[in-house]
Structures are given as C-alpha cells and as structure tokens.
Amino acid sequence: QVQLQESGPGLVKPSGTLSLTCAVSGGSISDNYWWSWVRQSPGKGLAWIGEIYRSGTTNYNPSLKSRVTISGDESKNLVSLTVNSVTAADTAVYFCARHITGWNAFDIWGQGTMVTVSP
Amino acid sequence: EIVLTQSPGTLSLSPGERATLSCRTSQSLRSRDLAWYQQKPGQAPRLLIYGASIRATGIPDRFSGSASGTDFTLTISRLEPEDFAVYYCQQYGSFPMYTFGQGTNLEIK
Numbered sequence: 001q002v003q004l005q006e007s008g009p010g011l012v013k014p015s016g017t018l019s020l021t022c023a024v025s026g027g028s029i030s031d032n033y034w035w036s037w038v039r040q041s042p043g044k045g046l047a048w049i050g051e052i053y054r055s056g057t058t059n060y061n062p063s064l065k066s067r068v069t070i071s072g073d074e075s076k077n078l079v080s081l082t083v084n085s086v087t088a089a090d091t092a093v094y095f096c097a098r099h100i101t102g103w104n105a106f107d108i109w110g111q112g113t114m115v116t117v118s119p
Numbered sequence: 120e121i122v123l124t125q126s127p128g129t130l131s132l133s134p135g136e137r138a139t140l141s142c143r144t145s146q147s148l149r150s151r152d153l154a155w156y157q158q159k160p161g162q163a164p165r166l167l168i169y170g171a172s173i174r175a176t177g178i179p180d181r182f183s184g185s186a187s188g189t190d191f192t193l194t195i196s197r198l199e200p201e202d203f204a205v206y207y208c209q210q211y212g213s214f215p216m217y218t219f220g221q222g223t224n225l226e227i228k
Contacts, residue, residue: 045220047219048217048218048219095164100166100175103169104154105166105170105209106154106166107169107175109163109165
C-alpha cells in the first residue's frame with residue numbers, strides 16, 4: 001500500500017526558501033503516476049501548487065510558477081518542493097498527493113506538514 | 120480559470136438524514152474532471168468520488184455523485200456520525216490546472 005510522508009522545516013523566514021520532501025513508500029515515483037503538491041492556508045481551502053511525472057515533466061499553478069520548483073529523486077524515492085521568496089501568504093499545511101491513474105483526482109495523500117513563514 | 124462555487128457553506132443535519140451538497144462550475148466541465156473529497160480536522164483530504172460519479176476504493180455506497188450541465192451534486196443518503204466533516208469539490212481544467220471549491224461544512228444539528 002502506497003504511503004506518502006511530507007517533511008521539512010516548520011518555520012521559514014520571510015524572503016527565504018521553503019523546501020519540503022515527500023517520501024513515497026510502497027511504490028516508486030517512477031511508476032506511471034503524477035505526483036502533486038497541494039497546500040491549505042490556515043482556516044482556508046485547498047490550492048494546487050504543481051505536479052511532476054516520473055521525475056521529469058512538471059506543471060505548475062500559474063499563480064506560483066515563478067517561485068516554485070518540483071523535482072523527483074528516484075534513488076531516494078522522494079518528490080521535493082521548493083518555494084522561493086516566501087511571504088506570510090505562504091504559511092500553510094503542505095500536502096503531497098498521488099494522482100489516480102487515468103483520472104484527474106488525487107487518491108492518496110500524505111498527512112501534511114505545517115510551514116509557518118515568520119521572522 | 121474555472122471557478123467552483125459550493126453551496127451551502129454550512130449544512131446542519133442529523134444522523135440518519137440525507138445530505139445534498141452542490142458544486143457549480145463557472146464554465147462547462149467534462150464530468151470526468153470533477154472529484155469530491157472529505158476532510159476532517161487535522162487530516163488530509165480523502166477522495167470520495169471521481170469522474171463525477173465513481174466512488175473511490177473503500178467508499179461506502181451511501182456516497183454518490185451526479186452531474187447535470189454545470190451543476191454537480193454529492194449526496195450522502197443516510198448520514199453516519201463519521202460523515203460530519205468539510206467536503207470539497209475539485210476540477211481539472213484549463214490544462215494544466217486543478218482548482219478546489221471553497222468547501223461545505225457538514226455539521227451535526
């Protein structure tokens with residue numbers, strides 16, 4: 001059974017860089033799946049950040065594209081997220097999620113990791 | 120960008136009652152590109168329905184989804200205590216882009 005586990009610093013300073021990893025167990029990131037990052041600001045709804053396929057092809061939310069990079073490390077079975085020039089608006093719970101095969105929905109999610117942007 | 124509008128914002132019902140949640144899209148959307156999720160406090164979203172009407176693995180059959188034009192509906196036929204949560208619809212469109220509705224809070228009356 002595939003499981004996802006996000007990890008990374010819980011506190012990032014304004015104008016700094018947010019870096020998170022998503023460890024995939026029970027499957028491989030090189031399998032035939034897309035992998036996404038989704039975030040949820042405190043008390044708010046869900047926002048898609050971007051996706052990656054087989055550590056190569058990526059797509060990003062246009063509103064974040066200039067600041068976001070998603071990458072994959074097949075040797076470590078990790079999907080990573082980097083967000084540059086963060087502000088308080090980037091404070092959120094960050095989830096990684098796997099896309100259900102052949103459909104545009106997310107069937108497996110990590111438990112999420114809270115990131116606070118503060119001096 | 121397709122905007123999803125969920126209604127009502129809050130729905131107060133009792134266990135055993137039927138819940139009807141709505142998600143309206145601002146533009147035409149293929150049914151295959153609409154999904155529903157359940158989220159409980161402190162937890163990740165859980166996929167309930169994809170392709171507008173296909174139940175995800177392990178989802179009880181009291182959950183059903185339907186579509187009519189730009190109106191999508193999630194129905195819970197008979198509420199169980201564990202069903203009280205926030206529900207989100209999600210669409211895929213304007214490749215590549217996923218967006219979520221603002222959520223419906225289903226609370227115990």
